[in-house]
Amino acid sequence: MRASPMASNAAALRPPRRWLWLPASLVAAGLVWLAQLLPPPSGDRVRLRLAEILVPAVLAAVALAIAMVVVIAVRARLQDHLPVVQGEEPLLSPPRLPAARRRQPVVALAGLESGAADSIAFNLAVLAAVAGEIEVEGVRRRPRPACVLPAGPFSERLGTRANALAEFLAAHPYRLSPEVVSLATWHPSGCELFALEPGNRGVEYLKLLVPALRRLYDLVLLACDVEDRYLADSAAELSDSFIVVGAAGSSDSAAAADWLDRIWSLGLEQKSGLIVAGKTAGRDPMGDVAARSLYHAELPGEPAVEILDSRGLPWAIDQRLASSRQLELSARQLLPHLFSRSHADAA
Amino acid sequence: MRPDPGLLVAALAGWTVLLLLLPKRGWRSIADRLRAAASGERSYVFGPPARTGGLESDYFERLLQLVRRELGRAVELGLPVYVAALAAELRGQSRRRQLEGEWHRSAAGLLLEHLEGRLDAGELSQQLHQTGQVPFAVKLTWEPPHQVLMPPMEWRLDWEQRLATASPGTSSEESRAATPSQEPHLLEVRTLGGLRLLAGEQDLTSGLLRRPVQSFVWLYLLVREIRKPGDRISRAALADELFPGLDPDQQRERLRKRLSEMHSLVPEPLAGRVQADGEYVSIDLSGCGLDAWQLLDLAKEAASAGELLPDGLADDVERILSAAREEFLPDWEEVERRATGARGVAGDLVREVRDSLAAAYVSLVSAIADSHLARRQPAKAIPHLEEALLRRPESEALALKLSAAYDQSGQPRAAARLREQHGLTEAS
Numbered sequence: 001m002r003a004s005p006m007a008s009n010a011a012a013l014r015p016p017r018r019w020l021w022l023p024a025s026l027v028a029a030g031l032v033w034l035a036q037l038l039p040p041p042s043g044d045r046v047r048l049r050l051a052e053i054l055v056p057a058v059l060a061a062v063a064l065a066i067a068m069v070v071v072i073a074v075r076a077r078l079q080d081h082l083p084v085v086q087g088e089e090p091l092l093s094p095p096r097l098p099a100a101r102r103r104q105p106v107v108a109l110a111g112l113e114s115g116a117a118d119s120i121a122f123n124l125a126v127l128a129a130v131a132g133e134i135e136v137e138g139v140r141r142r143p144r145p146a147c148v149l150p151a152g153p154f155s156e157r158l159g160t161r162a163n164a165l166a167e168f169l170a171a172h173p174y175r176l177s178p179e180v181v182s183l184a185t186w187h188p189s190g191c192e193l194f195a196l197e198p199g200n201r202g203v204e205y206l207k208l209l210v211p212a213l214r215r216l217y218d219l220v221l222l223a224c225d226v227e228d229r230y231l232a233d234s235a236a237e238l239s240d241s242f243i244v245v246g247a248a249g250s251s252d253s254a255a256a257a258d259w260l261d262r263i264w265s266l267g268l269e270q271k272s273g274l275i276v277a278g279k280t281a282g283r284d285p286m287g288d289v290a291a292r293s294l295y296h297a298e299l300p301g302e303p304a305v306e307i308l309d310s311r312g313l314p315w316a317i318d319q320r321l322a323s324s325r326q327l328e329l330s331a332r333q334l335l336p337h338l339f340s341r342s343h344a345d346a347a
Numbered sequence: 348m349r350p351d352p353g354l355l356v357a358a359l360a361g362w363t364v365l366l367l368l369l370p371k372r373g374w375r376s377i378a379d380r381l382r383a384a385a386s387g388e389r390s391y392v393f394g395p396p397a398r399t400g401g402l403e404s405d406y407f408e409r410l411l412q413l414v415r416r417e418l419g420r421a422v423e424l425g426l427p428v429y430v431a432a433l434a435a436e437l438r439g440q441s442r443r444r445q446l447e448g449e450w451h452r453s454a455a456g457l458l459l460e461h462l463e464g465r466l467d468a469g470e471l472s473q474q475l476h477q478t479g480q481v482p483f484a485v486k487l488t489w490e491p492p493h494q495v496l497m498p499p500m501e502w503r504l505d506w507e508q509r510l511a512t513a514s515p516g517t518s519s520e521e522s523r524a525a526t527p528s529q530e531p532h533l534l535e536v537r538t539l540g541g542l543r544l545l546a547g548e549q550d551l552t553s554g555l556l557r558r559p560v561q562s563f564v565w566l567y568l569l570v571r572e573i574r575k576p577g578d579r580i581s582r583a584a585l586a587d588e589l590f591p592g593l594d595p596d597q598q599r600e601r602l603r604k605r606l607s608e609m610h611s612l613v614p615e616p617l618a619g620r621v622q623a624d625g626e627y628v629s630i631d632l633s634g635c636g637l638d639a640w641q642l643l644d645l646a647k648e649a650a651s652a653g654e655l656l657p658d659g660l661a662d663d664v665e666r667i668l669s670a671a672r673e674e675f676l677p678d679w680e681e682v683e684r685r686a687t688g689a690r691g692v693a694g695d696l697v698r699e700v701r702d703s704l705a706a707a708y709v710s711l712v713s714a715i716a717d718s719h720l721a722r723r724q725p726a727k728a729i730p731h732l733e734e735a736l737l738r739r740p741e742s743e744a745l746a747l748k749l750s751a752a753y754d755q756s757g758q759p760r761a762a763a764r765l766r767e768q769h770g771l772t773e774a775s
Contacts, residue, residue, distance in 0.1 A: 057357050057360035057361045057363075057364060058356065058357075058360040060360070060364045061360045061363040061364050061367065064363075064364060064367040064368070064426055065367070067426060068367065068418075068421050068426055068429075069414060071421070071426070071429065071430055071433065085390050085391065085395050087394065087395075088391070088393060088394030088395070089389045089390065089391065089394075091376055091379060091380060091383070091389075092388075129483060129484060130454050130455050130458055130483065131454075131455060133481060140481055141481060141484065142481050142482065142483050142484050143484065144484035144487060177489075178489045179489050179491075180489075181487045181488065181489045182488070182489050184486075184487070186485075186486040188458065188461060188462060188468070188471075188483065189458055189483055190483035190484030190485070191484075192486070192487060216487060217487070281394070313459070313462050313463065314459075314462070317455035317456075317458055317459050318455075318459055319446065319447075319450045319453075319455060319456075320443075320447055320450070322388065322389065325388065
């Protein structure tokens with residue numbers, strides 16, 4: 001199993017080079033020393049002026065040092081109130097993603113690496129089911145999203161099996177009956193999960209499945225990998241919003257750039273975006289690629305996300321995590337009609 | 348040349364002041380970072396202290412420990428930014444605590460507790476209810492369509508027959524309870540030799556036929572009902588028949604209008620018979636006198652009565668034969684041409700009914716001829732058989748019966764000629 005992009009980048013959390021100023025200071029001090037060895041440029045008057053700043057400079061330095069110690073002393077009192085984090089958190093830009101404005105939208109997420117989109121698709125589904133709200137005939141209720149995951153370790157962790165669905169799809173090659181809902185795995189959040197067996201008939205099955213699910217559910221999330229280009233193309237065609245998911249770092253940046261070009265060439269740029277997962281502090285090649293995309297969002301790399309993913313738990317509902325908060329902001333942009341009501345209530 | 352120590356100290360002190368005042372990290376992002384830290388979006392403006400771990404309980408030790416940890420950060424940020432960062436971090440932390448408290452009571456927090464096994468499903472549901480949260484969606488289920496068994500059509504036919512044959516002496520309460528359509532012969536429908544619709548003394552025929560579309564619908568439903576009692580047609584099929592070549596939505600819309608106009612444009616005793624229940628349209632002829640049905644029923648009864656018909660039945664057959672010779676709905680083609688331009692397939696159904704009525708007529712003639720021949724009254728049988736043979740010259744059975752009647756009546760030449768015309772032998 002390949003680790004999710006956020007997992008692979010969690011190890012890359014490194015503090016920036018914060019001690020560069022020390023050698024710089026030493027070099028500067030050395031230069032001052034050397035300057036003393038040279039004859040004074042304008043005689044004793046300059047030397048006198050320099051001597052005049054000696055006392056205030058020393059006093060200021062001492063005062064600042066004392067102030068710093070006082071501040072730190074205050075800080076010491078409050079130490080227990082500040083959290084413990086493993087490294088510097090990345091500075092995330094506000095998400096900007098294309099809104100899917102249909103009543104029953106379909107959102108497709110295509111991972112640049114195998115399985116990269118699975119976790120985000122599942123978490124978006126859970127988030128919509130838990131934090132979203134819709135009104136149907138005057139009654140407020142939670143949305144019921146459907147999430148179609150590629151069959152694999154992640155879908156198995158969620159208890160979803162692909163065999164029954166594959167048999168059902170093979171038996172109904174022209175039109176799916178509403179009976180298909182009985183093959184979904186219900187998640188306690190209210191979203192329902194399907195696992196689609198990868199294979200030659202993936203495109204055909206997806207084209208059967210999406211219209212059927214759209215009729216039955218309030219939101220359909222599709223996760224796929226760009227490795228299967230035909231499937232990814234079909235997902236882009238069938239969806240109202242198409243999001244490419246890549247890991248921060250240099251490994252996915254070339255593939256992401258290729259996909260952005262492809263999206264432009266297909267004329268899908270108005271409904272497509274890029275999510276950079278596992279972003280760390282400092283400059284990132286994926287950040288440069290994302291800046292080229294009309295729509296993009298960033299999710300920070302957090303070890304807790306990896307832990308929750310490995311247990312099949314949705315990290316999107318743990319609002320102590322920055323990833324969760326960032327995904328919720330993204331979801332509000334992506335699915336405005338599901339979140340408009342709950343957002344207004346929260347406000 | 349010796350360096351001047353005073354100058355050196357002054358330069359170092361100046362350098363230290365600058366070092367302690369100016370931030371050394373990303374100047375442009377400081378404002379965003381302070382804002383994010385103050386809102387609780389991030390824990391620290393830049394990074395956390397260099398070393399983490401437990402702090403000493405003694406305050407002085409703890410102070411020294413923190414000076415060692417924080418000094419680097421303080422120098423890195425410069426004192427003003429460091430102070431602002433501490434304020435933002437503390438404020439952000441307070442905000443985070445508040446949000447975390449709210450989150451624990453929210454649907455998301457409760458769900459995570461449930462998923463982690465710290466809260467069972469019942470408690471989750473109860474707490475959601477107590478906190479006024481909208482519950483999560485339940486599993487979408489599918490149930491196969493509920494099949495409703497229709498009662499057999501024989502029951503309806505039996506019931507109609509009972510109504511039709513109900514004695515006039517039924518109690519007044521029963522009469523009142525019966526719906527108008529169940530009252531016997533409230534409407535008399537004559538289709539053989541021309542359409543006549545009689546409600547008591549009132550002739551409603553022209554009231555129907557002056558409306559081409561409505562008359563087509565009414566007669567088409569009538570033909571279907573005669574062909575197959577209890578038959579009904581879907582709105583889509585009827586609309587397609589009535590407005591061929593149009594878009595399905597337009598067809599349905601137009602049909603809806605025509606059906607709703609039926610009650611205002613067509614006499615109510617006729618319009619009330621058309622039933623548009625949901626997706627299907629049909630005609631209710633219960634309690635009506637319909638000559639086509641009488642003919643078909645009588646033919647069936649005569650065919651099952653044996654060679655010698657009972658007197659009553661023979662009289663009924665004799666009485667109906669004059670009408671049965673007539674063509675079923677002779678005006679149909681004109682009605683169809685006016686309504687649809689004869690582009691539909693309704694004419695096929697009319698022809699089918701005509702054929703079945705013609706077959707019933709032949710069957711009646713055969714039955715009455717057999718009865719007369721059995722009674723040694725060939726002279727009574729011959730006119731019927733000759734008439735029938737004129738209408739159905741291809742019928743060998745009629746020709747055989749007629750030749751037998753000729754033989755019985757002492758007309759062997761006529762019998763031989765007939766056999767010769769039809770290619771029959773004496774043996775056959």
